Amino acid sequence: MAGLEDLYREIILDHYRTPRNRGELDAPAVSAEGHNPLCGDEIRIFVDVQNGIVTDVRFNGSGCSISQSSASMMTSAIKGKPVEQVKAIVKKFKSMMTVDEDESPVDESLNLGDLEALQGVVKFPVRIKCATLGWNTLLDALTTAGQ
Amino acid sequence: MSLDVASIRQDFPVLHRLINDKPLVYLDSANTSQKPQVVIDALANFMSNGYAPINRSAYQLAAEATDLFEGTRTALAKFINAPKAHEVIFTKNATEALNLVIMSWGRANMNAGDTVLLTHMEHHANIVPWHMLVAERGIQLRWVPLTSDGQLDLSNLDSLLQGVKAFSFTSMSNVLGTINPVQQLCAAAHKAGAIAIVDGCQSVPHQPTDVQAWDADFVTFSSHKMCGPSGVGVLWGREELLEALPPFLGGGNMIADVRLDGFTTAELPAKFEAGTPAIAEVIALGAAVNYLENLGMANIRRHEIEMSTYVLNSLTARFGDDITIHGPTNPELRGATFSFAFRGIHPHDLSQVLDQSNVCVRAGHHCAKPLMRILGANATARASFYLYNTQQEADMLADALDSASDIF
Ligand SMILES: Cc1ncc(COP(=O)(O)O)c(C=O)c1O
Numbered sequence: 001m002a003g004l005e006d007l008y009r010e011i012i013l014d015h016y017r018t019p020r021n022r023g024e025l026d027a028p029a030v031s032a033e034g035h036n037p038l039c040g041d042e043i044r045i046f047v048d049v050q051n052g053i054v055t056d057v058r059f060n061g062s063g064c065s066i067s068q069s070s071a072s073m074m075t076s077a078i079k080g081k082p083v084e085q086v087k088a089i090v091k092k093f094k095s096m097m098t099v100d101e102d103e104s105p106v107d108e109s110l111n112l113g114d115l116e117a118l119q120g121v122v123k124f125p126v127r128i129k130c131a132t133l134g135w136n137t138l139l140d141a142l143t144t145a146g147q
Numbered sequence: 148m149s150l151d152v153a154s155i156r157q158d159f160p161v162l163h164r165l166i167n168d169k170p171l172v173y174l175d176s177a178n179t180s181q182k183p184q185v186v187i188d189a190l191a192n193f194m195s196n197g198y199a200p201i202n203r204s205a206y207q208l209a210a211e212a213t214d215l216f217e218g219t220r221t222a223l224a225k226f227i228n229a230p231k232a233h234e235v236i237f238t239k240n241a242t243e244a245l246n247l248v249i250m251s252w253g254r255a256n257m258n259a260g261d262t263v264l265l266t267h268m269e270h271h272a273n274i275v276p277w278h279m280l281v282a283e284r285g286i287q288l289r290w291v292p293l294t295s296d297g298q299l300d301l302s303n304l305d306s307l308l309q310g311v312k313a314f315s316f317t318s319m320s321n322v323l324g325t326i327n328p329v330q331q332l333c334a335a336a337h338k339a340g341a342i343a344i345v346d347g348c349q350s351v352p353h354q355p356t357d358v359q360a361w362d363a364d365f366v367t368f369s370s371h372k373m374c375g376p377s378g379v380g381v382l383w384g385r386e387e388l389l390e391a392l393p394p395f396l397g398g399g400n401m402i403a404d405v406r407l408d409g410f411t412t413a414e415l416p417a418k419f420e421a422g423t424p425a426i427a428e429v430i431a432l433g434a435a436v437n438y439l440e441n442l443g444m445a446n447i448r449r450h451e452i453e454m455s456t457y458v459l460n461s462l463t464a465r466f467g468d469d470i471t472i473h474g475p476t477n478p479e480l481r482g483a484t485f486s487f488a489f490r491g492i493h494p495h496d497l498s499q500v501l502d503q504s505n506v507c508v509r510a511g512h513h514c515a516k517p518l519m520r521i522l523g524a525n526a527t528a529r530a531s532f533y534l535y536n537t538q539q540e541a542d543m544l545a546d547a548l549d550s551a552s553d554i555f
Binding site for chain 1: 493494495496499500503510511512516519525526554555
């Protein structure tokens with residue numbers, strides 16, 4: 001069976017204990033809210049998009065170590081990147097989580113860095129929704145930002 | 148008589164399963180209970196030797212099936228002390244039973260401005276259908292608040308009930324374990340001219356039920372929480388109220404006659420049992436009722452009071468302020484269902500770690516989000532004990548909790 005060490009890797013616990021980019025952003029930044037209806041986890045993602053670049057991103061809300069650390073790592077991975085690249089990262093991450101639904105190819109050359117640590121979540125299928133909560137909410141926020 | 152739990156455990160095959168070479172510690176019976184061999188046999192036996200439609204055909208096989216099916220209805224009526232077997236209606240779960248009452252009774256009796264009284268500890272199944280009536284009819288909802296130890300705050304009950312048409316409440320909280328004074332609440336409702344609807348899901352499997360002593364108007368519960376199969380819910384209602392109620396689902400079985408320009412309904416209970424029911428599951432529920440009655444519901448209740456006493460004492464002795472157990476501290480006022488917070492570890496993470504020791508608990512909002520907001524939590528972990536659980540299993544829960552601290 002999959003051991004807990006596959007799930008609770010040190011880098012994940014580090015992001016859980018000391019989340020990066022936690023907080024809110026004022027207008028003109030926009031936000032979206034996500035819920036995990038199974039467990040009640042809630043998250044809000046704020047994005048500031050200027051000239052096609054995600055210049056700033058924050059998150060708040062409450063949830064388990066997987067949803068919170070995943071959101072924290074996500075914000076570190078996308079901050080300062082062009083929207084197109086951010087979407088490619090989202091796609092690559094969702095594909096790693098086995099929940100990438102659209103047919104377009106995944107950019108295999110993208111390096112997910114610390115996010116690779118979340119790979120082990122796949123062995124715990126009920127937790128995949130925790131790991132992807134922030135990411136789906138990010139996509140909603142980007143849509144709100146007109147992207 | 149006290150329960151012989153060791154022998155009861157022999158009756159439940161799944162409790163002997165080893166997962167990764169370790170025993171299963173099933174502490175999620177408030178969610179759904181395990182099944183004894185007699186229920187499994189009743190299901191398999193009917194499927195193998197007796198499967199047939201009910202109420203429709205003259206051949207012997209169908210007549211036998213109908214008898215078995217109706218036998219469960221009779222057994223259930225006795226189990227809850229209903230005056231008449233045809234007051235017992237089968238639905239697909241307790242949620243559908245509640246929807247049946249709320250929608251049929253509500254549409255027939257409630258209009259804009261009419262008020263329903265609920266409590267802060269209700270399951271979504273006793274909230275959302277009322278919200279739907281708010282949208283459809285413009286009715287109003289009022290709520291009984293809670294005390295700090297998770298009991299209903301009844302200090303203003305009479306004024307809350309003023310002008311109310313229905314008081315709909317749970318007999319026991321699926322989150323806090325609180326057992327409510329159903330008889331007192333029904334009496335207060337009636338004094339105010341309201342009907343009393345009791346969501347019996349959490350108490351009916353665990354203690355004696357007497358709908359006449361309660362003096363309730365409608366009571367709902369689910370087979371799968373009382374050792375029976377999933378796929379069956381039960382609604383009991385007073386005959387005269389059921390007679391007056393319009394049907395909920397339309398179709399086969401529930402009609403007396405159908406013409407091009409309309410229909411007339413069948414007599415009770417068929418009037419509320421449209422379509423082919425869960426025949427085998429209802430029959431196996433009869434075996435579950437029989438199993439529980441042989442053990443004695445009062446004995447089951449006594450076992451759970453003992454379990455509650457042990458769980459509350461042992462967890463607080465071992466963990467002190469590191470654990471917060473919601474709900475009443477007096478075991479007489481509660482069932483053996485415990486929601487708790489532990490050392491700030493998120494319930495999802497906690498249940499994941501407990502799973503390494505095969506300790507099955509539920510983590511989440513338990514379909515009671517308004518209550519979770521009042522508790523100031525998005526989620527709790529919940530361990531719930533039933534007739535087959537032991538003090539040793541409570542200790543295994545405690546050991547597993549300790550191991551969670553090593554990670555977080
Ligand atoms: C208090 C309460 N009411 C209603 C329900 C709904 O029961 P079911 O899911 O069987 O429809 C449950 C079970 O989850 C419950 O605990």
